[in-house]
Amino acid sequence: MKLSNKFILFIVICVVTAVGLVGIGGALTFRKLAYDQQSFKIKAIVQLLDSQLDVQPDTPEFEQWLPNWLHAHQIIRMDVSNKGGTVYTFRDVRYHGNTNLLIHYHFQLKSHPNFSITLWVESPFKRLRYAPDAMVYVFLGVIIVAVGLLISIQWLKNAFKGAERLEWRGRRIIGGHQDGVMNAEPGEWPRSASRAINQLLLQLENSRQDRARFDRMIRENAFIDELTGLANLTHFSNRLETEMLDGDANIGAVLLFQITILDEFNYIHSQEAGDVLLQQFAQLLNNYAKNNTNAIVGRVGGDQFALLLAQVTLAQAESVSLALLKQLERIPLPSGFYSDDYIAVGIAGYQFGDSPQEVMHQAEDALRVAKQQGGNAWFTVDRQLTATYIGQGSVRWRAMLEEALSLGKVCYFEQLIYARNRIPYSVELLARIQDSDSTWLTASVFWPWVERCGMVKQFDYLAIENALERLKTSTISVNINLDVETLQEKAVIRRLIYWAMETNPRQAGRLIIELKEQQVAFLGRRQQARINALREKGILIAIDRAGQNVLSTQYINDLQPAYIKLHPSLVRDLARRQVNRLAISSLLASAEGKAKVVAVGVESDRDWQVLERLGVNAGQGNWFSPVIAPEKED
Incomplete structure (x- = not known):
């Protein structure tokens, strides 16, 4: 009441x-x-x-x-x-x-x-007659009291309506919904308390934004080149090593670009003009990386840029190099410099197990050969890469993916996630598809083609149904990876909400939906509201691949996720990577008291000890538990 x-x-x-x-x-x-x-x-x-x-x-x-x-x-x-x-x-x-x-x-x-x-x-009251004219004053007194009471009640209601509005806003704030009550409701009372809450909420919002900006600034200083806004050498090396040490990564290539005229250009036209040229060059490479999910670009030297292409053959890497050279030639140069003679590109392929340093050395050797050729030239280190599926065209991939969906060749392998006490609290479902040779292909191999063929929603629908079915027999939480666009579908939201309403709250709280940080960092208010609708029904949200790119952590306040999962590039070989430890500490500070941080890709006891000292809440990786196939039904 x-x-x-x-x-x-x-x-x-x-x-x-x-x-x-x-x-x-x-x-x-x-x-x-x-x-x-x-x-x-x-x-x-x-x-x-x-x-x-x-x-x-x-x-x-x-x-x-x-x-x-x-x-x-x-x-x-x-x-x-x-x-x-x-x-x-x-x-x-x-x-x-x-x-x-x-x-x-x-x-x-x-x-x-x-x-x-x-x-x-006889009793003195026996012959007493209660005539209306004798009782009128009694009734009049009762009526006056009743009317006065009604007027008083109405006045009290109006007086307390402002207090009720203020109480409602306080309950919303306690419930974690500060964003919807930033401004006072009309008529809130007491007014001084209402103004105090407004001021405190404004200060809290400013502190949150300052914290997110500070966290981003720390990671930008650690991983971002200040001039171009691209990944610096440290960040690019982390990502390259992660790709090469990932057994599911298969093959790829590194393209090393160099602006051969930069020293002379700076001498003639000033360093400021050279910086403008570097920024234009970086912008074109970054545009390509944004449009290709398997591409990573970084500035690895004063006049050198590196482009990492995962899941491509050397022939495909050469095609990308040729297309980028044509775009880079459109950058206007002052007189005395020629757009068809200022770039050299070295290409080196890699596959699982290669040394990142050796691959970069090969790319540098190829770059020197390309510079000797003159003009805008490229050169590829010749080597044989084992790639069974990378070279297949989109038609063959679409046919394989459609067959996997229609014939039930999509299977969900499992990997346990462990808390700090070494007790598993959740299991993540990892999609695999079976090819014509009954070989299981990992998501890192087939998922880029799922995106290119526009089949993300079909696979996500299947993942949701498998997770709900798995929860019927699981005693721990179940994690699934979904695309943000899938969660914007009304049918998907309705399906999950109805399920959460039909099951008990404890069961609903054991479904954890993982979303990519790259996607949630740029969501609008309406998109966030749909995700928050699931969270209000008890379904937990986790942010996956945190730290893969340098982004604002404001989404922690907006979506209130239960877990933040670090990208493997931040986790590996922490003992000798102080910059990575600094980035993880920054993310931990942003998530403190709001979300638990999970380290993904833990491969050694030494890395886990460092992560424990930093304050990470849970871990996932082959050091804890390998990826296992689901049990076959009899």
Whole structure:
């Protein structure tokens, strides 16, 4: 019950109780006065009779006028007694009522102590008639009290309505919904408390934004080249090593670009003009990387840029190099410099198990050869890469993916996620598809083609149904990876909400939906609201691949995820990578008290010890548990 309703109910009870007590007290007082008045009259009669016995003790006139006199005074019965018994009795023969209801009075005569008189009379209220004109003032008083009470209640309601609005806003804030109550509701009361909450919410929002900007600034200083905004050498090396040490990564290539004229350009046109050229060059490479999910670009030297292409053959890498050279030639150069003779590109392929340093050395060797060729040239280090599926075209991939969906060749392998006490609290479902040779392909191999073929939603629908089915038998939480666009579908939101409403809250809280940081960092308010609708129904949200790119962590406040999962590039070989430790510490500070941080890709006890010292809450990787196939049904 609201505070205002409680207060109004208390006032009503007090008023009604007071009116009732006044009424009862008045009735009791009136009753006492009526009986006292009757007793006074009876005493006067007794005194008169006592005095008349002295004057006319035996005269017949006494008996003649006494009955009429007693009747006139409404005496129903009278007995005069002495020690010898009753000497005189009077009964009103005209009375036909119940004599058992009469009130009797007994008096000892003062002038004749040997005599006593007992009288019986009716109740003083028996002949009382409650006429409307006599009761109008009572009813008028009750009406005045009732009207006054109603007016008071209405006034109290209006006065407390502002307090209720303020209380509602306070409950929303306690529930973690600060964004929807940043501004005060009209009429909030007390006004000073409302203004204080507004000010505190504004300060909290500013501190959150400052924290997100500070976190981003730390990671930008650690991983981002200040001039171009691209990944620096440290960040690019982390990503390259992660790709090469990932057994599911298969193959790829590194393209090393160099602006061969930069030194001369800076000498003639100033370093500021050279910086502009570097920024234009970086912008074109970054545009390509944004449009290709398997591409990573970084500035690895003063005039050198590196482009990492995962899941491509050397032939495909050469095609990309040729296309980028044509775009880079469109950058306008001042007179004396030629757009068809200022770039060199070295290409080196890699596959699982290669050394990142060796691959970069090969790319540098290829770059030197390309520079010797003159003009805008590229050169590829010739080597044989094992790639069974990378070279297949989109038509063959679409056919394979459609067959996997239609024939049930999509399977979900599992990997446990462990808390710091080494007890698993969740299991992540990892999609695999089976090719014509019954070989299981990992998501890193086929997922880029799922995106290119526009089949993300079909695979996500399947993942949701598998997760809900898995929860029926699982004793721990179940994680699934979904695309943000899938969660914007009304059918998907409806399916998950209905499921959460049908099951118990504890079961709903064991479904964890993982979303990519790259996607959630740029969501609008409406898109965030749909994800928050799932969270309000008990479904947990996790942010995957955190730290893969340098992004604002404001999404932690907007979406309130339960878990933040670090990208493997931040986790590996932490003992010798101080910059990575700094980035993880920054993310931990942003998530402190709001979300648990999970390290993904833990491969050694040494890395886990460092992560534990940093304060990471949980871990996932082959060091904890390998990826295992689901149990086959009998």
